[in-house]
Amino acid sequence: MLTINLAIFIPFLAAIFIPFINNRFKQTHIGWFILVVPVVLFIALLRFIPTIARGETYINSSQWIPSYGIEFTTYLDGLSMIFGLLITGIGSLVILYSIYYLSTKESLTHFYIYLLLFMGAMLGVIFSDNLMALYVFWELTSISSFLLIAFWYHRKQSRYGAKKSLLITVSGGFAMLASFIMIYAMTGTLSIREIASSIDSISDHALFIPALILLLIGAFTKSAQFPFHIWLPDAMEAPTPVSAYLHSATMVKAGIYLVARFTPIFGGGDLWFWLVSGVGIITLFVGSFFAVKQTDLKALLAYSTVSQLGMIMSMLGFGSAALHAGYSPKSVVYTQAVFAALFHLVNHSTFKGALFMVIGIIDLQMGTRDIRRLGGLISLMPVSFTIAMIGSFSMAGLPPFNGFLSKEMFFTSALNVSNLDIFSLNTWGTLFSVIAWGASVFTFVYCMIIVFKTFFGEYKGRHHENKQFEPPIGMLISPIILGLFVVGIFFFPNLVGKYLIYPALGHIFPSMTLQLDAYSITAWHGFNTELMMTIAIVLVGGFLYLTLHRWRGVYRLFPETRSFDAVYNHSLSGMEKGSAKLTKLYMTGFLRDYLVYIYLFLVAVTGGVFIYTGAFSFDLSQDSPVSSYEWIFVVIILTAGFAILFAKSRLTAILLNGVIGFSIAFFFVLFRAPDLALTQTIIETVTTVLFLLCFYFLPEWKKESSPPSSKITNMLISVAVGLIFIVIGLSVNSGNLFEQVSLFFEDADELAGGNNIVNAILGDFRAFDTMLEVVVLFIGGIGVYSILKLKKWKGEENIEGD
Amino acid sequence: MKETNDVILHMVTKVVVFIILTLAIYLFIAGHNQPGGGFISGLVLSSAFVLLYLSFDVETVNSGLPLNFVVVAAVGVFLSVTTGFLAIFNGKSFLTHTFTSKTFPLIGKTEMGTVTLFEAGVSLAVVGVVVTIILGISEDV
Numbered sequence: 001m002l003t004i005n006l007a008i009f010i011p012f013l014a015a016i017f018i019p020f021i022n023n024r025f026k027q028t029h030i031g032w033f034i035l036v037v038p039v040v041l042f043i044a045l046l047r048f049i050p051t052i053a054r055g056e057t058y059i060n061s062s063q064w065i066p067s068y069g070i071e072f073t074t075y076l077d078g079l080s081m082i083f084g085l086l087i088t089g090i091g092s093l094v095i096l097y098s099i100y101y102l103s104t105k106e107s108l109t110h111f112y113i114y115l116l117l118f119m120g121a122m123l124g125v126i127f128s129d130n131l132m133a134l135y136v137f138w139e140l141t142s143i144s145s146f147l148l149i150a151f152w153y154h155r156k157q158s159r160y161g162a163k164k165s166l167l168i169t170v171s172g173g174f175a176m177l178a179s180f181i182m183i184y185a186m187t188g189t190l191s192i193r194e195i196a197s198s199i200d201s202i203s204d205h206a207l208f209i210p211a212l213i214l215l216l217i218g219a220f221t222k223s224a225q226f227p228f229h230i231w232l233p234d235a236m237e238a239p240t241p242v243s244a245y246l247h248s249a250t251m252v253k254a255g256i257y258l259v260a261r262f263t264p265i266f267g268g269g270d271l272w273f274w275l276v277s278g279v280g281i282i283t284l285f286v287g288s289f290f291a292v293k294q295t296d297l298k299a300l301l302a303y304s305t306v307s308q309l310g311m312i313m314s315m316l317g318f319g320s321a322a323l324h325a326g327y328s329p330k331s332v333v334y335t336q337a338v339f340a341a342l343f344h345l346v347n348h349s350t351f352k353g354a355l356f357m358v359i360g361i362i363d364l365q366m367g368t369r370d371i372r373r374l375g376g377l378i379s380l381m382p383v384s385f386t387i388a389m390i391g392s393f394s395m396a397g398l399p400p401f402n403g404f405l406s407k408e409m410f411f412t413s414a415l416n417v418s419n420l421d422i423f424s425l426n427t428w429g430t431l432f433s434v435i436a437w438g439a440s441v442f443t444f445v446y447c448m449i450i451v452f453k454t455f456f457g458e459y460k461g462r463h464h465e466n467k468q469f470e471p472p473i474g475m476l477i478s479p480i481i482l483g484l485f486v487v488g489i490f491f492f493p494n495l496v497g498k499y500l501i502y503p504a505l506g507h508i509f510p511s512m513t514l515q516l517d518a519y520s521i522t523a524w525h526g527f528n529t530e531l532m533m534t535i536a537i538v539l540v541g542g543f544l545y546l547t548l549h550r551w552r553g554v555y556r557l558f559p560e561t562r563s564f565d566a567v568y569n570h571s572l573s574g575m576e577k578g579s580a581k582l583t584k585l586y587m588t589g590f591l592r593d594y595l596v597y598i599y600l601f602l603v604a605v606t607g608g609v610f611i612y613t614g615a616f617s618f619d620l621s622q623d624s625p626v627s628s629y630e631w632i633f634v635v636i637i638l639t640a641g642f643a644i645l646f647a648k649s650r651l652t653a654i655l656l657n658g659v660i661g662f663s664i665a666f667f668f669v670l671f672r673a674p675d676l677a678l679t680q681t682i683i684e685t686v687t688t689v690l691f692l693l694c695f696y697f698l699p700e701w702k703k704e705s706s707p708p709s710s711k712i713t714n715m716l717i718s719v720a721v722g723l724i725f726i727v728i729g730l731s732v733n734s735g736n737l738f739e740q741v742s743l744f745f746e747d748a749d750e751l752a753g754g755n756n757i758v759n760a761i762l763g764d765f766r767a768f769d770t771m772l773e774v775v776v777l778f779i780g781g782i783g784v785y786s787i788l789k790l791k792k793w794k795g796e797e798n799i800e801g802d
Numbered sequence: 803m804k805e806t807n808d809v810i811l812h813m814v815t816k817v818v819v820f821i822i823l824t825l826a827i828y829l830f831i832a833g834h835n836q837p838g839g840g841f842i843s844g845l846v847l848s849s850a851f852v853l854l855y856l857s858f859d860v861e862t863v864n865s866g867l868p869l870n871f872v873v874v875a876a877v878g879v880f881l882s883v884t885t886g887f888l889a890i891f892n893g894k895s896f897l898t899h900t901f902t903s904k905t906f907p908l909i910g911k912t913e914m915g916t917v918t919l920f921e922a923g924v925s926l927a928v929v930g931v932v933v934t935i936i937l938g939i940s941e942d943v
Contacts, residue, residue, distance in 0.1 A: 063896075674837035675837045675838070675839065675842070678829070678842050679841065679845065682845040683845065685849055686845060686848065686849055686852065686932060686936075689849075689936065690935070690936060690939070693936060693939050693940050694939060755834070755835035756833060756834060756835050756836060756837065758837075759833045759834065759838075759839040759840075759921070762840075763839070763840070763899070763920055763921050763924075764899050764917055767899070767917075767920060770882075770920075771882055771883060771920075774878070774882050774923065774924050775879055777927060777931050778875050778879045778927055778930075778931060780931070781872075781875055781930065781931030781932075781935055784934070784935045784938060784939075785872060788939065789938070
């Protein structure tokens with residue numbers, strides 16, 4: 001079944017064609033063409049729901065680099081299904097919305113290429129079974145996120161936010177890569193499925209704990225968990241469709257996916273439990289507490305996303321407790337926490353997506369998203385108001401919206417964890433429920449801010465008599481659909497539970513047999529503690545909202561200069577200064593110094609390794625005799641080499657250098673290597689031309705006036721380099737460590753279809769090397785080209801503007 | 803490179819360039835069974851172009867040969883990387899080449915393989931990069 005492999009590549013393929021489509025149909029908004037991609041993928045995934053719900057999985061693998069055991073294996077199970085549907089479903093709605101949000105004057109081709117790049121990469125993250133493939137796609141999501149945040153790159157804040165998110169998420173990705181390598185060292189496989197089946201043998205391994213921590217750093221940076229959450233608010237400089245898609249619905253949930261995916265591998269211990277649920281619950285509180293302070297609506301939503309992600313993360317942590325003692329009827333309540341986490345993940349994507357889209361509409365129509373300058377929009381934008389209200393009340397955890405259900409389940413799981421007697425929870429466990437409740441109070445407060453400060457009160461904008469405030473209907477379709485989901489899931493939660501979330505659960509707890517009956521969602525449980533907590537939240541939260549102006553001063557206790565942002569800024573500028581100092585220390589600007597570095601390194605490393613391993617051994621008795629022709633060319637080369645030292649003009653030196661080069665070509669002829677001889681001859685010609693072109697720029701050819709000591713050092717270095725090469729050449733010739741290449745000569749015609757062994761090696765047997773060499777050559781060419789071109793712009797006006 | 807008024811050089815170049823270009827194409831095709839190949843033919847091609855640019859000035863050559871060599875290099879790299887992907891669609895590993903031999907009238911037994919496309923990419927990349935560098939430096943005078 002090729003479909004899942006193909007699903008990842010369809011967005012990439014579509015991205016290639018965007019420029020052509022755009023040139024062909026200039027009148028039409030290109031978004032209409034792009035919309036087809038996620039819609040088709042979404043429908044294709046929907047077709048798998050019945051089989052996935054039965055607990056079946058799809059595996060599809062094709063070889064990538066077989067010699068290193070790297071395969072491109074895709075894996076569709078319940079867990080990746082949820083994420084796949086979110087990516088394609090929300091993706092479709094976001095693209096529909098963006099058609100109205102971005103005018104054709106913007107550089108739409110860039111925007112949609114980045115967006116498709118992201119979509120493909122994100123599908124790659126969730127469908128890859130191979131850790132290395134997962135890592136590549138993971139970093140690709142960071143890169144496309146960087147490009148999308150910096151979409152309006154003329155703004156300084158956009159560039160700042162883009163750089164910040166890239167630095168934080170990519171360094172987290174490096175930590176994750178290190179963890180993957182450790183996992184490979186422990187288990188000897190890169191396949192997630194195979195790793196999951198060998199968990200018992202690795203939990204005592206010395207690398208188990210470091211791998212666990214590094215993996216979590218990767219997940220926490222991506223999912224904006226405390227204290228790495230600082231990049232998300234700055235990422236809000238991106239266009240609103242991007243914020244709705246990447247920074248609330250999909251990319252930031254990649255960390256959640258990673259934690260869920262690795263729960264069967266790492267979960268069950270106290271370190272995993274405390275890190276995941278502890279960091280999650282702190283993030284939940286910090287996010288909701290600071291969201292109240294924000295005046296920019298998008299920044300407010302960013303903090304609220306941080307907080308909601310923390311909530312999901314903490315539930316995954318609670319759920320890992322179920323793996324501690326294996327399956328028992330008692331542990332069902334903890335698996336319910338993971339169920340709630342995944343349920344809230346879906347809910348969050350619906351209501352947060354709707355909220356982002358509404359705020360994008362307000363921003364576009366009113367020209368501001370500062371709540372101090374907004375108010376009274378209820379009569380002007382009734383539809384937007386309704387959607388915003390549905391989204392906010394769902395986020396606050398009120399019925400009849402889906403957020404109520406998952407919030408209650410969250411309280412249930414937090415209360416259950418407080419009753420645990422493992423991981424020293426009997427002393428600290430109560431804190432979880434208390435913090436969860438406190439954070440929910442602040443959540444309620446900022447939800448009320450979104451609704452009441454924006455839509456009620458006095459209208460503060462300028463008055464336009466005939467201005468249409470409600471946007472075109474096309475822009476409202478996406479938020480309305482999401483709003484319908486918010487309400488619909490409340491009334492039919494078990495549909496989502498049975499077909500989407502329950503199948504995923506089996507892959508997080510593969511060792512347990514889970515009964516579907518334990519995972520039915522009901523809105524009404526009677527007057528239990530959870531409901532009391534919600535009622536208390538409404539009462540306390542309402543009181544806090546009404547008295548907001550009285551206690552706002554609390555935030556002055558957390559000055560900007562002592563925040564994690566300040567730490568980031570300071571360390572970044574410190575690193576920049578430090579590396580500039582270090583670079584200035586050795587980048588002298590003299591070519592001679594650089595050559596000295598290169599040669600010293602070469603002598604030390606290659607010579608050192610050869611001496612250390614005792615490889616300097618050669619036997620001249622087996623060598624073939626040196627013919628008279630060879631002697632002639634040796635003499636020519638030696639003469640030319642020494643003559644360069646005494647050349648009076650540079651032209652003479654260049655020509656003598658050419659003599660050496662051409663003589664080497666003759667050696668190749670003598671040794672019957674016509675390909676090498678040809679190449680050497682042409683290379684000599686081209687380099688001589690290059691030399692002559694550079695002639696104008698070179699300094700005067702004069703006798704060196706450096707002190708004798710440095711002359712002696714230079715001589716020593718050059719003699720050492722020459723000797724090392726001679727000895728290496730002789731040693732290589734006498735050793736026979738590897739399979740001889742010449743054996744391929746006989747099979748070249750059958751294996752590669754050509755009789756020229758040199759080209760068969762270059763083009764077929766070692767084609768990967770050749771391909772990379774070509775790429776390197778190209779990169780070098782671009783480097784030279786841009787250095788030469790950039791020089792001309794020096795002194796021209798600064799292209800950066802704010 | 804400034805305009806020169808060297809009549810002999812111009813005349814010789816006009817003839818020699820075609821000889822070099824023919825040699826380059828010969829080397830490219832011969833590379834299958836005899837000395838030659840993508841890399842060498844790329845170098846020979848670029849030496850032909852460099853000779854053109856040396857004897858005539860840049861504007862004259864550009865008007866007769868409107869090529870952006872950065873694009874040529876990019877096309878070459880793209881070609882050799884994408885031929886690698888062809889094998890993936892065939893279910894084989896990356897960069898596996900396929901070939902077949904057919905007997906044509908007049909030419910005789912001829913072998914055709916995806917390796918030729920790969921080599922063409924290498925060749926174009928070499929031409930593009932070498933000419934770009936040499937032109938870049940010479941324009942800087």
